[in-house]
Amino acid sequence: MHSPYQSGAVTKYARCAIYTRKSTEHNLDLAFTSLDAQREACQAYIQSQAHEGWRLVPERYDDGAFSGASLDRPAVQKLLADVRAGSIDIVLVYKVDRLTRSLADFAKLIELFDAHKVSFVSVTQCFNTSSSMGRLTLNVLLSFAQFEREVIGERVRDKIAASKRKGIWVGGPVPLGYAAVDKKIVVVPAEAEAVRTIFARYLELGSVRALAEELDRRGMSKLRRLAGGRTIGGAVSAWVRSRIC
Numbered sequence: 001m002h003s004p005y006q007s008g009a010v011t012k013y014a015r016c017a018i019y020t021r022k023s024t025e026h027n028l029d030l031a032f033t034s035l036d037a038q039r040e041a042c043q044a045y046i047q048s049q050a051h052e053g054w055r056l057v058p059e060r061y062d063d064g065a066f067s068g069a070s071l072d073r074p075a076v077q078k079l080l081a082d083v084r085a086g087s088i089d090i091v092l093v094y095k096v097d098r099l100t101r102s103l104a105d106f107a108k109l110i111e112l113f114d115a116h117k118v119s120f121v122s123v124t125q126c127f128n129t130s131s132s133m134g135r136l137t138l139n140v141l142l143s144f145a146q147f148e149r150e151v152i153g154e155r156v157r158d159k160i161a162a163s164k165r166k167g168i169w170v171g172g173p174v175p176l177g178y179a180a181v182d183k184k185i186v187v188v189p190a191e192a193e194a195v196r197t198i199f200a201r202y203l204e205l206g207s208v209r210a211l212a213e214e215l216d217r218r219g220m221s222k223l224r225r226l227a228g229g230r231t232i233g234g235a236v237s238a239w240v241r242s243r244i245c
Contacts, residue, residue: 013053014089014119017061018042019079021098025065035062038094045092045123057088068101069149071109080109083116090119096138097145106142110135 020038027033039062046054059082063075071077076099082088091113093099100106113120125141163170169185177195178185202211 013055015057015087016046016054016090016092017057017059017079017082017088018046018092019061019063019076019099020094021063021066021068021073021075023065023067028064033064035064038098041094042092042123045121054090068097068099068145070102071100071105080112083112083118086116088118090121092121092123094122095124096122096141100142101145101149103139103142103146106138110138 018039020035020042022028022034028035039060043056046056059078061075061079063073066073066075071080079088079091083091091099096106100109110120112118122138160170167184169180174180174185177188177191179188198211198215201214202208205211205214
């Protein structure tokens with residue numbers, strides 16, 4: 001890969017962009033977060049290469065609470081746009097999996113970096129994408145990162161399935177007729193009566209559309225109170241269609 005700098009006297013400055021990512025929202029409201037720690041490590045690495053002409057660009061590329069499973073992240077898209085615009089020479093990350101956990105996406109990124117003569121550096125893993133061995137090592141590492149992501153996904157799905165078998169509520173909108181109490185759903189008598197009425201009226205009307213229209217006219221809905229105290233509610237007609245159809 002083309003190097004934007006030479007050893008010895010600095011002949012050209014290399015514009016360095018730092019990309020950071022954190023998968024969850026946990027502790028993002030702290031004064032010093034994981035994103036800040038990643039950035040500090042990358043800044044220190046850039047400073048160690050100052051004699052080679054490395055300079056940090058002012059733009060920040062931070063993705064908080066975004067998974068590395070895809071590239072559908074605002075900061076990484078901004079980074080790639082700046083790479084295409086030719087305003088970046090080196091992309092630095094704390095670890096390779098901060099940029100992506102997908103081997104296919106990583107191959108696309110390296111291809112894009114190559115096309116625009118951009119170098120890629122993982123400051124804690126000492127990878128150099130200009131050599132074939134460096135590329136092989138990165139690909140092996142990304143293979144394990146992708147494997148880890150898939151294993152975690154399988155664990156989560158298995159846990160959710162096991163929780164459901166035990167009757168434990170695993171999240172999401174609570175169905176009409178129930179309320180979530182201590183991670184379990186319990187019957188709400190008043191709403192349960194409404195559900196019985198809905199099914200009884202369906203048997204009488206014989207039409208989901210007619211039933212939905214009647215429920216909308218009667219204004220039947222389930223109110224939900226959000227964490228901030230705000231309440232939301234939706235028409236029951238959509239619930240009816242999803243349960244009866």
